[in-house]
Amino acid sequence: MLAELVVRNFAVIEEARVSFSAGFNVLTGETGAGKSLIIDAVGALLGSRLDADVVRAGATSAQVEGIFLLSEEARTQLAPALQEAGVPLEDELVVVREVSQAGRNLARANGRTVPLSLLRGVGRSLVDVHGQTEHLSLLDRRQHLDYLDAFGGLMPRRAQVATAVARVRSLRRRLEDLSRDEREVARERDLLEFQVREIESADLRPGEEEELREEQKRLAHAQALQEAAQSAYHALYAAEGYSAFDALARAHAALQGIAHLDERLRELLSSLETVAAEVEEAARALRAYAARIEHDPHRLEQVEERLEAIARLKRKYGDSIEQVLDYARQARERLSLLVSGEEERQRLERELREAEEEAGALATALSQARKEAAAALEEAVARDLADLAMGHVAFRVGLEQGEDPLGLPVQGRRLAFDESGVDRVEFLVATNPGEPLRPLAKVASGGEMSRFLLALKGALAAADPVPTLIFDEIDVGIGGRSAEMVGRKLWKLARRHQVLCVTHLPQIAAYADAHYRVSKEVVLGRAFSHIQALSEEERLRELAAMLGGPRPSERMLATAREFLSRARQWQREQQA
Numbered sequence: 001m002l003a004e005l006v007v008r009n010f011a012v013i014e015e016a017r018v019s020f021s022a023g024f025n026v027l028t029g030e031t032g033a034g035k036s037l038i039i040d041a042v043g044a045l046l047g048s049r050l051d052a053d054v055v056r057a058g059a060t061s062a063q064v065e066g067i068f069l070l071s072e073e074a075r076t077q078l079a080p081a082l083q084e085a086g087v088p089l090e091d092e093l094v095v096v097r098e099v100s101q102a103g104r105n106l107a108r109a110n111g112r113t114v115p116l117s118l119l120r121g122v123g124r125s126l127v128d129v130h131g132q133t134e135h136l137s138l139l140d141r142r143q144h145l146d147y148l149d150a151f152g153g154l155m156p157r158r159a160q161v162a163t164a165v166a167r168v169r170s171l172r173r174r175l176e177d178l179s180r181d182e183r184e185v186a187r188e189r190d191l192l193e194f195q196v197r198e199i200e201s202a203d204l205r206p207g208e209e210e211e212l213r214e215e216q217k218r219l220a221h222a223q224a225l226q227e228a229a230q231s232a233y234h235a236l237y238a239a240e241g242y243s244a245f246d247a248l249a250r251a252h253a254a255l256q257g258i259a260h261l262d263e264r265l266r267e268l269l270s271s272l273e274t275v276a277a278e279v280e281e282a283a284r285a286l287r288a289y290a291a292r293i294e295h296d297p298h299r300l301e302q303v304e305e306r307l308e309a310i311a312r313l314k315r316k317y318g319d320s321i322e323q324v325l326d327y328a329r330q331a332r333e334r335l336s337l338l339v340s341g342e343e344e345r346q347r348l349e350r351e352l353r354e355a356e357e358e359a360g361a362l363a364t365a366l367s368q369a370r371k372e373a374a375a376a377l378e379e380a381v382a383r384d385l386a387d388l389a390m391g392h393v394a395f396r397v398g399l400e401q402g403e404d405p406l407g408l409p410v411q412g413r414r415l416a417f418d419e420s421g422v423d424r425v426e427f428l429v430a431t432n433p434g435e436p437l438r439p440l441a442k443v444a445s446g447g448e449m450s451r452f453l454l455a456l457k458g459a460l461a462a463a464d465p466v467p468t469l470i471f472d473e474i475d476v477g478i479g480g481r482s483a484e485m486v487g488r489k490l491w492k493l494a495r496r497h498q499v500l501c502v503t504h505l506p507q508i509a510a511y512a513d514a515h516y517r518v519s520k521e522v523v524l525g526r527a528f529s530h531i532q533a534l535s536e537e538e539r540l541r542e543l544a545a546m547l548g549g550p551r552p553s554e555r556m557l558a559t560a561r562e563f564l565s566r567a568r569q570w571q572r573e574q575q576a
Contacts (some may be wrong), residue, residue: 001498002127002468004067007041009059011521012527019533023513024494027502027531028542033520034529035502039129039472042066042500046123047116050099057526061100068093068126074467077125087112093126095119127468128457130450137170138427138453139441142458145425148397150463152373157366159327160322162419164359168408171352178345181352189338194330195317199328202313204321209310212303219300222293229290237283245283250274360408363421367399367410370423374399377459384455384489389482393452394430396437399423427456450474451486458489461496471501475508487511488570506543510563511571540564 007016043048057064069076070093077430082089087109096108097119107114109122137143149158169252218225233481236244252272259265311470312323317327337344374397381395403425404416415422427435429452443449450471457469471490475483487508490499495512503509515534520527534542543560545554552560 002042002066003070004065005038005041005068006065007038007064009056010041010062010064011037011056012529013037013041014056015527016531018516018530018531020498020500021258021514022498023138023514024491024511025026025498025500026509026512027500027516028504028546029518031504032517032521033517034214034531037529038518038531039470039502042127042470044097045095045119046129047118047120047340050105051118052099052101052103054100055101056341058448059101061096061098063096065094065096068095068291068468071467073465074125077465078122081118081121084422085112085114085118087114087118088115092552093122095122098338116505125466127470128466129470130453130472130474136455137464141426141441144397145420145423147427147463148370148373148377148425149420151377151460152369154366154369154373157369158420161362161366163360164355165363165408165417168352168355168359171348171355175345175348175352179349185338189335191298192338196328196331196335199313199317199324199331202309204310204313204325206322206325208214209307211322212307212310216300216303216307218293219303222295226290226293226503229286229293233283233290236279245276245279248272252276263343264288281459296478318342350451356409359417360410360415363408363415363417364410366421367401367423370399370421370425375423380459381437381455384458385452387485387489388451388455389478389485390455392431392433394437395452396428398426398428398437400426450476451478454486454489454493458493461493464497466497468498468500473498474501475505477502478505480488483507484511484566487567491567491571492574504546506546506560506563509543509546510560510567515542517542 001020002020004017004019007013009015016038018038027038029035040048040054041064041551044064050062070091075089075091078093079089082093088111090110092110093107094107094110098106105116107116107119109118113326122553124140125139167533234243240246252269255265255269255272261271313324314320317324378395382391385391385393385395401410402416403413405414405415408417408422408485410422422456429440429443430437431443431449431452450473454471454474457464474490478486483505484487484507486505488511490508491511491513493499501508501512516531517534517538518529518531520529522528532538540557540560541552543563544556547556547559
């Protein structure tokens with residue numbers, strides 16, 4: 001809801017600040033006082049273009065600021081657009097519009113500069129201005145289906161249709177994948193068969209490449225490895241009288257005769273025996289290693305050829321043998337799919353027929369329910385129109401379907417469809433007898449149109465997600481009982497929405513939850529407009545003034561008091 005509005009240097013408004021009620025708010029005042037400027041200021045917050053001529057004479061810029069309180073539903077709905085624009089998502093949305101004398105426009109939302117397009121998109125979810133069609137969601141044909149389904153409680157059925165349609169589209173995409181050009185499929189099949197044969201014929205083993213590289217190093221340096229092993233063996237064991245083993249033997253003999261004299265020497269003698277055993281074991285291992293080393297150029301050539309074959313496969317199919325083998329597995333799976341494509345196609349075609357029949361049946365049932373909801377909505381609007389002395393206005397919910405060879409099967413026909421079903425919905429109206437029904441968006445605006453939209457809004461109150469509704473010029477050409485009925489319907493509408501209404505009729509204003517007077521005065525040759533929230537006594541005098549002038553008589557005050565009393569009594573009855 002619009003909680004607060006601040007206007008500075010906007011036409012004849014030097015500065016005005018007003019906090020609005022959550023219910024039914026009325027703005028009254030003499031013609032020319034500036035009531036429409038308040039509506040224009042709200043329009044600026046919703047992204048309307050501001051020209052430099054709105055800047056008050058002598059000021060450098062005009063500024064409008066609005067604070068919107070966001071419900072959980074509103075935050076959820078606005079979150080994607082606000083987050084994409086980098087606007088912090090909070091419980092309040094503070095919108096600021098400013099235009100300079102040079103015509104430069106600036107828009108901010110929660111402190112972040114944003115384009116006007118964002119305000120227009122956000123504004124459609126926050127406010128409907130009846131009188132400025134650019135901000136009226138009811139004139140957007142794309143939303144009429146949503147209104148009808150919400151009115152009829154059909155959203156769960158619509159969700160079922162959406163699920164069924166998603167399955168139809170998924171199966172169609174899978175069939176399209178199978179139905180590609182046969183030559184392309186043949187080319188892919190030949191390629192995959194060649195790749196699988198090439199990999200399988202290589203008979204690769206995980207870890208094989210590492211083993212081959214180790215063998216390659218041994219074969220390439222066989223002589224050096226053998227000579228080094230033999231030399232080490234000779235030094236440890238075979239150099240008679242000079243080997244490490246002989247030296248250890250001499251050391252052992254030197255200590256053995258006197259080790260009994262000192263415990264520490266016995267420990268050292270034991271260590272020498274252990275080392276000698278290890279040296280002897282290492283010498284035997286070196287002799288065996290040297291004996292196994294072979295100079296085999298033919299085997300080296302085989303290993304290098306095998307490594308090159310593995311490298312070629314890796315260049316084509318992966319960075320390792322494991323990845324090459326995984327590629328072969330995937331290729332075999334794809335080949336299996338291609339080979340069994342005809343069976344798969346037949347299975348998918350059966351599933352698609354079943355899915356289309358299911359979606360078509362659900363869409364048919366939803367269409368029938370929409371017809372019933374449309375009739376109920378037409379009746380509800382007709383009743384409200386009669387209450388508003390507009391029985392001559394005709395309202396219809398247009399339901400259309402279009403044939404499409406690729407559509408859903410519905411009663412022997414193929415109908416175009418989307419996630420919402422097979423229906424196109426548009427609200428139609430004829431404002432005078434004998435006139436043809438026309439789309440709501442093409443009907444002229446004005447007081448009568450505003451009252452018609454009030455009737456439609458009243459019928460759709462529970463289904464309408466827009467929290468704030470503004471009615472301007474709603475009382476043009478009416479009076480008496482019709483005016484009082486308008487006030488009652490606005491008050492009822494305000495039980496579900498915040499309502500702001502500009503009116504000249506006390507019968508309407510008497511039903512408001514909050515009353516604001518817009519006035520204009522001239523000081524030193526300059527006009528100043530003000531807006532003021534009225535107390536009960538001030539409100540009584542304002543209603544009386546609306547009956548006959550700035551200095552109401554006792555009779556006018558009595559009549560105003562009667563209006564208020566009758567409104568209060570009716571409101572209590574409604575809440576009982």
